[in-house]
Amino acid sequence: MRRLCRAAAVLLCLSASIGALPAQAETIRELASFAGVRDNQLVGYGLVVGLDSTGDQTTQAPFTTQSLANMLSQLGVTVPSGTNMQLRNVAAVMVTADLPPFARPGQRIDVVVSSIGNARSLRNGTLLMTPLKGVDGEIYAIAQGNLLVGGAAAAAGGSSVQVNHQASGRIARGATVEREVALALGGDDGRLELELREADFGTAQRVVNAINIEFRRVVASARNSRVIALDGPLEDDERVRFIARIESLRVTPGDAPARVVINSRTGSVVMNRAVTLGRAAVAHGNLSIVIDTENRVSQPPPLSGGQTVVVPDSKISIEQQPGTLRLVEGAELGEVVRALNALGVNAQDLMSILEALKAAGALRAELEVI
Template sequence: MSGLRLFIGLLFGLVSLGVQAERLKDLVSIQGVRTNQLVGYGLVVGLNGTGDQTTQTPFTIQTFKNMLAQFDIQLPTNIGTIQLKNVAAVSIHADLPPFAKPGQVIDITVSSIGNAKSLRGGSLLMTPLRGIDGNVYAIAQGNLVVGGFDAGGADGSRITVNVPSAGRIPSGATVERPVPSGFEQGSSLVLNLNRPDFTTAKNIVDQINDLLGPGVAQALDGGSIRVSAPANVNQRVDYLSVLENLEVAPGQAVAKVIINSRTGTIVIGQNVRVQPAAVTHGSLTVTISEDTTVSQPNPLSGGQTAVVPRSRVQAEQEARPMFKFAPGVTLDEIVRAVNQVGAAPGDLMAILEALKQAGALQADLIVI
């Protein structure tokens, strides 16, 4: 309970600060200015016998033969089954940031798609990375950095730490083609709120218009705002530099109670309210014990000595007081009332769910 009270105390400290103004760049993103996902397929070589078992992964052999064919190397048809213990087929994925230009480098993640035990010590051969449109936007190659490892003994014992079948290559891909963003086109830009909210959208529009004049910003809906922008690209960059540093007070979030039933984590939002309700919480413990006694007959009775079971059933109910919620109870009062009866996080989940079912909890109850 001390940990729960400490968490609630910290939460109250944050709530007491009220709504703080945030930079516009933390609240919105610019339409068209976004990352793009890239994916590729290639080979990792140089493994220490931890590569694919090619009898079970024929695509590794096929890829290996295709690579050799590019260097005019043809394998004999009667070579039989090839075992490439030092080679693994892998998938590569990366995020292409906005405004990335040819020659710049990005980080990539390499993951085994066969049955390779470990990619530690391997090198990725040159692999094209494609976008959703099928075009090549980057070329990947380099030595892997693998955080996990896998080791085994001759008797079959094995130990694995973390995930050795995946790794990263910092700056492992070079951008070959830019992605058009449309940033320099048109006479306006659209700002998309990271969390759509009508109050936040109104505050942003008011803040921009107060700075630059009426009509510069217009709310399209609760999640988008159109802002007039200069036609010159250099001026547009300076213009957005000023806008993104504006301090805007965001609207308060919808009242929510988040429950993680697996970990027992409960997060209660600031605007959660409870209608009039009375709650009692307790626990009933039933204990059943089995004892045995020896039944001894009277002398000369002709009876026989026997073992007789004796059962004891005890029921104990922990006394917990009933507490009452008045109209419009706040987060502080909810937790104080629950702490008074000593409810653990698991019990608090049951109380909140019961309040929601009774229609007394004025918040969205979300179980994750």
């Protein structure tokens, strides 16, 4: 009997633990990052050469010829003052890159090259040696190489076609790191900070509990809804092992707040699963105005001395479709989608309806317009 009770208790605990297992658990690596471990933005100004007559027009982009003259002077070539260099195979560009954390001199990173003049295309161009600087003005990398530009463009007989943007491109591993960014991972006392990507008190508490359970002692403590303080080891090797162990832990994040995002430029409407609709009635009718203009010719009688004139005849009609009241309600995302689809409106009308539902208090979600 005692064995049966013990087995039943184990089965009960197992079923409870299975029920408590997170259905959408994520690793802490996906939810947070350690303070100080981040990328650094780099930017530089350079020249792209070797273009097939698609570069900058020097009359409209004089800085291109100035930059070329300065570069040639540094290479020992003197350009007489007042020389009008009509170049179509050179383009002035801005070069950007992200310097990853712990990058060391000699490491290669990708760069993005974008035209700042009126160059039509950077295809088949070569970026000349361009220093990339950080926010402090110091040079951290040097970029150079052949550009890879996606898409295509063609023109003939006054007609042209273009696929994708031709005035920017990438150079894979196109820059060499020349200087590393000093990064102190934690203090001398071993204290580390873990920063959640999305601030949430519930998620912060779950992360703290998962870490303390893993190490079987109080290692983590939440400072607020985003920052979690960690008591880490002092030795570098032990600290790396400590961080790797924390990043591999799986935690179920807290439910995101109900939110509807509306993109007014593209007409996109996106809502998460927490969005619900209270009971409301919506009436929507389309209003269309049609203006039809027909030109008529007024011919004067013979020998009357009058002139033939064109008289426009415009007809304006207004049509308004009747809007009937429809009941909308939904406790789950699927019900919300079905209720809104039942209105039979397009994306632009749906934006107005959602704003009206929010104003009426029936849309239980944050409405964000971008």
